[in-house]
Amino acid sequence: MDWIEKELESIEVKNLYRKRLLREGLRDFCSNDYLALKEHPEVIETVAKVLREYGLGSGASALVSGYTIHHKRLEESLAKFKGTPCCVLFGSGYLANIGTIPALVSEGDVLFSDELNHASIIDACRLSRAKVFVYKHLDYEHLEELLRGERAKYRRALIVSDTVFSMDGDVAHIPTLKKLCKEYHCMLYLDEAHATGVLGNKGMGGLEEFGERWDEFMVIMGTLSKALGSYGAFVCSSEKFCEYMVNKARSLIFSTSLPPAICAGAEKALEILQRESWRVRKLREISYHLYARLRNLGFEVIYHNTPIIPIMVYTEAKAVQIRDELLKKGILLQAIRYPTVPEGKARLRLTASLRYSEEEINLFLDALKVI
Numbered sequence: 337m338d339w340i341e342k343e344l345e346s347i348e349v350k351n352l353y354r355k356r357l358l359r360e361g362l363r364d365f366c367s368n369d370y371l372a373l374k375e376h377p378e379v380i381e382t383v384a385k386v387l388r389e390y391g392l393g394s395g396a397s398a399l400v401s402g403y404t405i406h407h408k409r410l411e412e413s414l415a416k417f418k419g420t421p422c423c424v425l426f427g428s429g430y431l432a433n434i435g436t437i438p439a440l441v442s443e444g445d446v447l448f449s450d451e452l453n454h455a456s457i458i459d460a461c462r463l464s465r466a467k468v469f470v471y472k473h474l475d476y477e478h479l480e481e482l483l484r485g486e487r488a489k490y491r492r493a494l495i496v497s498d499t500v501f502s503m504d505g506d507v508a509h510i511p512t513l514k515k516l517c518k519e520y521h522c523m524l525y526l527d528e529a530h531a532t533g534v535l536g537n538k539g540m541g542g543l544e545e546f547g548e549r550w551d552e553f554m555v556i557m558g559t560l561s562k563a564l565g566s567y568g569a570f571v572c573s574s575e576k577f578c579e580y581m582v583n584k585a586r587s588l589i590f591s592t593s594l595p596p597a598i599c600a601g602a603e604k605a606l607e608i609l610q611r612e613s614w615r616v617r618k619l620r621e622i623s624y625h626l627y628a629r630l631r632n633l634g635f636e637v638i639y640h641n642t643p644i645i646p647i648m649v650y651t652e653a654k655a656v657q658i659r660d661e662l663l664k665k666g667i668l669l670q671a672i673r674y675p676t677v678p679e680g681k682a683r684l685r686l687t688a689s690l691r692y693s694e695e696e697i698n699l700f701l702d703a704l705k706v707i
C-alpha cells in the first residue's frame with residue numbers, strides 16, 4: 337500500500353496533516369467541557385458507584401440486553417429538560433445523526449441543510465439517499481428560495497441545522513426555521529450538540545433561548561459529550577418518533593448501547609446543571625471576558641455570545657505554527673483547518689470553560705501575545 341505514504345505527503349504539503357496530541361501535562365483551552373462537569377465530584381462518585389454494580393460495558397445493543405434503568409432514567413430526564421414527550425439515546429452524536437436523519441428521509445424525499453452543518457450531518461444526508469440542497473450559511477432567504485422551487489417535487493422534507501455552529505459559535509434563528517417548516521410542510525432537525533447547557537438562561541438550548549416550544553414536526557438532537565461532560569447522544573421528539581427510531585435507526589439497532597455508568601454520570605451532570613443554573617450565566621461571562629481581552633490585544637476573534645471563540649488566522653501554515661509555539665509553552669489550542677472549516681479559513685478554536693482560573697487565562701494570553 338505505497339499509495340498511503342503518497343497520500344500522507346500530499347496532506348502534509350498543504351499543512352493539513354493531522355496528529356493526535358497527548359493531553360497530559362498541557363493546559364487545555366479547546367475542550368467542549370464548557371461547564372466543568374466532567375470532573376465534578378458528584379459525577380465521579382455516581383459513575384464509580386454504578387460502575388461497581390454494573391461493570392464497564394453495557395454488553396449489547398439496547399434492543400438485545402443493553403438497556404438498563406440508567407438508560408431509561410436518563411432518557412426521561414433529557415426529554416423533560418428539552419420539553420419534549422420522549423427521548424432515545426445513541427452511542428455518540430455522530431451515530432445519532434447518521435442514524436436518525438436517514439430514518440426520517442430517504443429516496444424520493446428532500447433535505448435542506450446549512451452549508452456549515454457538522455460533518456456528521458453531511459454524512460447523514462449522503463447516507464439518506466434523499467435529494468440534498470445546501471443553503472448558504474444562516475441565509476434563510478436562500479433557504480426559502482430553495483423551498484419555493486424544490487419542496488413540492490418531493491415526498492417528505494427535512495430542514496436540518498446545527499443550533500450553535502461548532503466551528504464559528506454562531507446561532508441558527510429557530511423562529512425563522514420553524515416558520516419556514518410550517519409554511520413549506522417540512523420537518524425540522526436541530527443539532528444541539530453545542531447548544532445544550534449553553535443557550536437559554538437554564539442551558540436548555542435553542543428553544544429556551546428564543547422563547548419557543550417544541551412542536552410535533554421537530555426533532556431535537558443533542559450530545560452528552562460537551563457541556564454535560566460525559567459521552568453519548570440523544571434525540572428528542574414524540575413518543576411515536578422514539579418508537580420509530582428504535583425500529584428504524586440502524587446506528588441504534590446495530591451498535592452497543594452506552595455503558596450504564598456513563599448514563600448515570602450524564603444524568604447526575606444534568607441534575608447539577610438544572611440545580612446550578614449559575615453555571616450557564618458564568619459561562620457567558622467567561623466567554624465575553626475572553627473575547628474582550630483577545631480583542632483588546634488585537635486578535636481577530638469571532639464571538640456570538642457562545643463559548644466557541646475562534647481566533648482567526650486564515651492560513652493553514654500559520655495556524656499550525658501558532659499551535660506548535662503554544663505547545664512548547666504547555667498550552668493546547670488546536671489548529672482547525674480544512675475540511676473541518678473551508679480552505680483559507682484556518683483558526684485556533686478557543687473555547688470558554690468554567691475550568692479556567694483567572695491566573696490560567698492570564699498565562700494563556702501572555703503566551704499568545706508573544707507569538
Ligand SMILES: Cc1ncc(COP(=O)(O)O)c(C=O)c1O
Nearest residue numbers: 428429430454498502529559561
Ligand atoms: C454539531 C455537532 N454535531 C455532532 C457532533 C458529534 O458528536 P459526538 O462527538 O458525540 O460524536 C459534534 C461533535 O463533534 C458536533 O459538534
